[in-house]
Amino acid sequence: MTDALDQLRSMQAADLPVHGGRTLAYVYDSGLPDIDRIGREAVAAYAGSNGLDPTAFPSLLRMETEVVGIVADLLAAPETVVGTVTSGGTESVLLAVQTARDAHPEIDRPRMVLPSTAHAAFHKAAHYFGVEPVLVPVGPDFRADPATMAAAIDDRTVLVVASAPSYAHGVVDPVTAIAAVAAERGVRCHVDACIGGWVLPYASRLGRDVPAWTFAVEGVTSISVDLHKYAYAPKGTSVLLHRTPQLRRPQFFASASWPGYTMLNSTMQSTKSGGPLAGAWAVLTSLGDAGYERLARDVFEAVDRIAAGITDLPALSLAGKPDSTLLALTTDAGCDPFTVCDEMAARGWYVQPQMSYAGAPATIHLSVSAATLPHVTELLAALREAVAAAVASGPVSVDPGVAAFIADLDPRALSDDDFDGLLAAAGLVGEAGPDGDLALPQRMAEVNAMLNLASPAMREALLVAFLDRLTRPRRS
Ligand SMILES: Cc1ncc(COP(=O)(O)O)c(C=O)c1O
Incomplete structure (x- = not known):
């Protein structure tokens, strides 16, 4: 019988890394x-x-x-x-x-x-x-x-x-x-x-x-x-x-x-x-005031270098002047931000897509950690490549049939059948399992583009339906 802790370690290998300074949302890494x-x-x-x-x-x-x-x-x-x-x-x-x-x-x-x-x-x-x-x-x-x-x-x-x-x-x-x-x-x-x-x-x-x-x-x-x-x-x-x-x-x-x-x-x-x-x-006790001051020096050096590097990258700019350790990046027309996120993931970096809201365009979020500092050059190189790849692959289009399907749905009354219909229309249903397991694509740009088209209320309804599906128990 495999040891439970071995099993945990092996399951965890599929998660985003919490160390290494390459996961720029959800986790904060001192690098210590x-x-x-x-x-x-x-x-x-x-x-x-x-x-x-x-x-x-x-x-x-x-x-x-x-x-x-x-x-x-x-x-x-x-x-x-x-x-x-x-x-x-x-x-x-x-x-x-x-x-x-x-x-x-x-x-x-x-x-x-x-x-x-x-x-x-x-x-x-x-x-x-x-x-x-x-x-x-x-x-x-x-x-x-x-x-x-x-x-x-x-x-x-x-x-x-x-x-x-x-x-x-x-x-x-x-x-x-x-x-x-x-x-x-x-x-x-x-x-x-x-x-x-x-x-x-x-x-x-x-x-x-x-x-x-x-x-x-x-x-x-x-x-x-x-x-x-x-x-x-x-x-x-x-x-x-x-x-x-x-x-x-x-x-x-x-x-x-x-x-x-x-x-x-x-x-x-x-x-x-x-x-x-x-x-x-x-x-807190181990790091103490001096430890935090050092970490703050590191994280702000990383933020400044990333912000300066972004201004040299084609098709990317900062949305707002960052006051802290968080950056929001906008992309030029012709460079899909969700594709940039996918391309970053393919290069071992997690950056977080943020949907368009209240007239402001979709952006890419980076929560910078102290542990990111030694990797800033690699991060900027990955961003440059990711942008080039996104520009080369062109805008992400949502299938007009899927867009029309979403436009017809009522977020207040989204049924299981509606959700199944959308999954089928968007090609997100896997073959395994009698009920059709959810098949999450490796690349999320199409899914994000679809959500980005939907109203905030529709996004909420779709994601709640998604979470409901995702969290059904595994029975032996
Ligand atoms: C400004 C702000 N408020 C509240 C929260 C919620 O925090 P938590 O995810 O720990 O519940 C966050 C999380 O990022 C945040 O950035």
């Missing part, structure tokens, strides 16, 4: 094997500990308060600040929205004002908590416009949001002006620094030009910062900070309305593994 080892061992040591009850596992409480303290220092937080370690950026965002909503039980149909570039986690929060998202268009530089945001605030607004930076374009919103208009109306202002919160303070320290966004900005009431991104911690930790304990109070949940233990939670989870928190604590 010792740090990864320490993180992994700490996760394993605490995998069975339960953060549900901090009095039963006092070491977890100590780690949490220390981690929150470190983040508070990094973000110029006042003495009053409090925080919670959550499972990730989405949970921090969900809790920020739930807390803002529950601070105003008197508001019947609460709303939140979001720049159109705010992370999808806010739409998830809107969906879960019944808070209406009021979407405000951003300026031509992809930054939120404080005047339009101010005009969107009304008596039902419980939260105003800014990003530092936005995921899709990597730019920091004008937080000072946005927080000021929120404060003027007595509304909370959350800064979503999930992806930039750890690295931007080091960027400022290194003399880079970063717009103000921390608790030093008056009117900012809460900030989310992920540790499993640019703190290079193992997956499963983010921190949600509130300026005062009063602002945080509605985040907590207690229930004594049953015969068991009184449930008392600071997060959405109740039982929660101590592993991710221990992993983050161990990585």
